[in-house]
Amino acid sequence: xxxxxxxxxxxxxxxxxxxxxxxxxxxxxxxxxxxxxxxxxxxxxxxxxxxxxxxxxxxxxxxxxxxxxxxxxxxxxxxxxxxxxxxxxxxxxxxxxxxxxxxxxxxxxxxxxxxxxxxxxxxxxxxxxxxxxxxxxxxxxxxxxxxxxxxxxxxxxxxxxxxxxxxxxxxxxxxxxxxxxxxxxxxxxxxxxxxxxxxxxxxxxxxxxxxxxxxxxxxxxxxxxxxxxxxxxxxxxxxxxxxxxxxxxxxxxxxxxxxxxxxxxxxxxxxxxxxxxxxxxxxxxxxxxxxxxxxxxxxxxx
Numbered sequence: 001x002x003x004x005x006x007x008x009x010x011x012x013x014x015x016x017x018x019x020x021x022x023x024x025x026x027x028x029x030x031x032x033x034x035x036x037x038x039x040x041x042x043x044x045x046x047x048x049x050x051x052x053x054x055x056x057x058x059x060x061x062x063x064x065x066x067x068x069x070x071x072x073x074x075x076x077x078x079x080x081x082x083x084x085x086x087x088x089x090x091x092x093x094x095x096x097x098x099x100x101x102x103x104x105x106x107x108x109x110x111x112x113x114x115x116x117x118x119x120x121x122x123x124x125x126x127x128x129x130x131x132x133x134x135x136x137x138x139x140x141x142x143x144x145x146x147x148x149x150x151x152x153x154x155x156x157x158x159x160x161x162x163x164x165x166x167x168x169x170x171x172x173x174x175x176x177x178x179x180x181x182x183x184x185x186x187x188x189x190x191x192x193x194x195x196x197x198x199x200x201x202x203x204x205x206x207x208x209x210x211x212x213x214x215x216x217x218x219x220x221x222x223x224x225x226x227x228x229x230x231x232x233x234x235x236x237x238x239x240x241x242x243x244x245x246x247x248x249x250x251x252x253x254x255x256x257x258x259x260x261x262x263x264x265x266x267x268x269x270x271x272x273x274x275x276x277x278x279x280x281x282x283x284x285x286x287x288x289x290x291x292x293x294x295x296x297x298x299x300x301x302x
Contacts, residue, residue, distance in 0.1 A: 023168040024085035031091040032063040043159035051167035066094040068119040076123035084110025089162040091154035102136040114162040121183040130181040137176035188291035191216045202293035210280025218270035231300035
């Protein structure tokens with residue numbers, strides 16, 4: 001009898017742990033809406049209408065309009081630092097109202113991302129992996145009275161569903177039917193090393209300072225066996241056409257080079273990056289970011 005009771009207690013504890021793991025009442029919003037009007041506030045109002053106990057945060061609402069790639073990058077940059085059970089609502093949706101799928105992806109580390117499946121999940125699916133993905137059943141998970149609205153799914157479907165999931169009003173299984181573990185992916189140059197030459201993409205710009213952040217991780221870069229002060233040869237291409245070519249030292253700090261001079265360094269995410277000391281590398285060299293931009297790097301020999 002005691003053994004049976006003990007087993008029941010253990011099973012109950014596991015179930016409680018799973019519920020806590022799945023839902024922590026945190027919702028993080030991302031969009032390309034900006035803060036000039038009431039769109040973001042409307043989404044948060046819908047969420048609070050589901051449960052005033054929710055904790056609402058912003059990732060960013062300054063994604064350039066329609067820029068799905070940047071939405072994908074900002075998720076990859078941010079999601080790993082939030083606890084399991086956090087629900088992200090990401091709305092960069094140029095195809096709103098069309099037949100693109102509305103989904104919730106659960107990562108292997110336990111976070112949830114509510115978003116259109118339009119490429120926004122490209123990087124997260126690769127880096128954190130897909131534990132499960134479900135299509136939102138709008139017959140159930142849609143704000144009441146919004147059925148005639150076709151252009152603000154961020155408010156009527158995504159914020160509403162994300163809030164219900166985070167608050168524990170619905171389980172993940174109640175989001176909708178399970179889908180194959182695959183998402184729409186934006187093609188881009190992945191980080192590779194071949195015969196001493198690194199290749200990668202310009203994943204994003206450090207907007208405030210104009211630095212260039214690549215997707216080349218530090219562990220791969222270190223296989224070039226450079227010391228601080230060694231020179232790198234850098235070529236940057238847009239749609240296969242060379243936009244920049246030059247050499248620069250691999251540096252530990254920006255101040256290791258003179259003002260206005262270029263350098264290569266590892267950024268806060270430990271990815272290979274390029275900068276001008278107290279200047280904008282991007283603006284000076286007319287460089288942007290995204291899947292259409294690529295970079296080649298190798299050790300400069302004398």
